[in-house]
Amino acid sequence: MAAAMHVTFSVWRALLNNFAIEVANFTGAEMGILQSIREIPGLLSFTAIYFLLFFREQSFGLLSLALLGVGTALTGFFPTFTGLWMTTLLMSIGFHYYETVHQSLSLQWLEKDRAAHEMGRIIGVGSFAAILGFGLVYFMWEIAGIGFEYIYLLGGGLAVLMAIMLWLLFPQYTSKVKQRRHMVLRKRYWLYYALTFMGGARRQIFFVFAGFLMVEKFGMSVSMISLLFLANMTINMFLAPLIGKAIGHWGERRALSVEYVFLTLIFIAYAFVDDIWAATALYILDHVFFAMAIAMKTYFQKIADPADIAPTAGVAFSINHIAAVFIPVVFGFIWLWSPALVFLCGAGMAVISFGLALMVPNVPVPGRELAWHKDKVHQPGE
Numbered sequence: 001m002a003a004a005m006h007v008t009f010s011v012w013r014a015l016l017n018n019f020a021i022e023v024a025n026f027t028g029a030e031m032g033i034l035q036s037i038r039e040i041p042g043l044l045s046f047t048a049i050y051f052l053l054f055f056r057e058q059s060f061g062l063l064s065l066a067l068l069g070v071g072t073a074l075t076g077f078f079p080t081f082t083g084l085w086m087t088t089l090l091m092s093i094g095f096h097y098y099e100t101v102h103q104s105l106s107l108q109w110l111e112k113d114r115a116a117h118e119m120g121r122i123i124g125v126g127s128f129a130a131i132l133g134f135g136l137v138y139f140m141w142e143i144a145g146i147g148f149e150y151i152y153l154l155g156g157g158l159a160v161l162m163a164i165m166l167w168l169l170f171p172q173y174t175s176k177v178k179q180r181r182h183m184v185l186r187k188r189y190w191l192y193y194a195l196t197f198m199g200g201a202r203r204q205i206f207f208v209f210a211g212f213l214m215v216e217k218f219g220m221s222v223s224m225i226s227l228l229f230l231a232n233m234t235i236n237m238f239l240a241p242l243i244g245k246a247i248g249h250w251g252e253r254r255a256l257s258v259e260y261v262f263l264t265l266i267f268i269a270y271a272f273v274d275d276i277w278a279a280t281a282l283y284i285l286d287h288v289f290f291a292m293a294i295a296m297k298t299y300f301q302k303i304a305d306p307a308d309i310a311p312t313a314g315v316a317f318s319i320n321h322i323a324a325v326f327i328p329v330v331f332g333f334i335w336l337w338s339p340a341l342v343f344l345c346g347a348g349m350a351v352i353s354f355g356l357a358l359m360v361p362n363v364p365v366p367g368r369e370l371a372w373h374k375d376k377v378h379q380p381g382e
């Protein structure tokens with residue numbers, strides 16, 4: 001499932017900035033609005049739990065994967081602002097419901113002592129699939145001379161085809177603990193919610209504006225952007241399993257602290273970079289740190305009531321996207337005035353995240369959710 005999602009999403013992502021600027025005539029403001037629209041389904045991810053009243057989680061994940069493919073396949077045929085936001089919304093509904101189920105099933109199926117390493121391996125598999133997707137874009141655009149429409153069509157069609165194959169070829173797996181089928185919000189998970197919120201804010205700065213910087217300021221073409229993404233995924237394919245293993249060895253507190261210190265420095269550098277090669281190095285380094293987000297997930301896995309994992313996955317994705325809905329549009333207008341200020345604000349977010357990371361205990365368990373907590377026994381459902 002991870003491979004299917006990444007091969008299709010990489011096609012959509014590799015083409016987006018160039019398609020929006022060169023065909024749909026977007027500026028930073030329109031791009032900010034589009035990205036805010038893209039994040040609306042993420043804000044509503046908590047509703048996934050209600051679909052699970054009618055679907056098994058595994059089946060719902062595959063259905064969401066197919067919807068991601070349909071939205072991607074249609075993108076190139078609607079090169080207007082309205083058309084692009086409609087196809088983006090469709091693609092995004094599939095993407096965010098898929099990601100919600102993916103996180104839930106990973107935390108349910110993987111053992112705690114191996115979860116970080118195995119999640120790193122899953123990221124590695126996804127990165128390899130993304131390499132195939134970016135390679136496909138490069139070959140079809142640069143070598144075969146195929147336009148946006150048919151690259152999007154092929155990329156989206158792959159997800160639909162792979163979802164059907166996964167439906168037919170794999171059995172229905174069962175979880176050890178029956179999941180609650182209603183929304184769950186617990187006071188003792190507040191640090192996880194806060195880390196998730198700040199992670200969503202930081203991700204938007206990278207996803208929306210770092211990529212836009214490469215095209216608008218440094219004039220990168222479709223093929224150059226594809227090669228940049230290809231380099232990112234190649235590095236992640238090898239590093240993500242090692243990062244996951246390191247998180248299991250270091251612990252979540254140290255891993256998150258290291259991540260946020262480096263992100264602060266990276267965002268400050270983004271604000272003042274004027275050399276295309278320096279910007280490229282920053283972009284690749286920034287992307288490497290996405291694998292460190294595994295630490296947030298394993299922190300929650302270690303403190304959670306096992307029956308809370310599925311409902312909390314949806315709630316966490318919604319919290320993650322609260323900032324994602326308003327940051328692209330607000331910062332899109334800030335971009336028109338000062339691109340550097342956008343990245344300096346990102347550095348400020350990383351500093352706040354570092355402060356939150358220091359609250360994570362060295363050995364998180366239920367009853368020790370914060371660094372200063374003494375062990376407390378929580379009753380199921382508390």
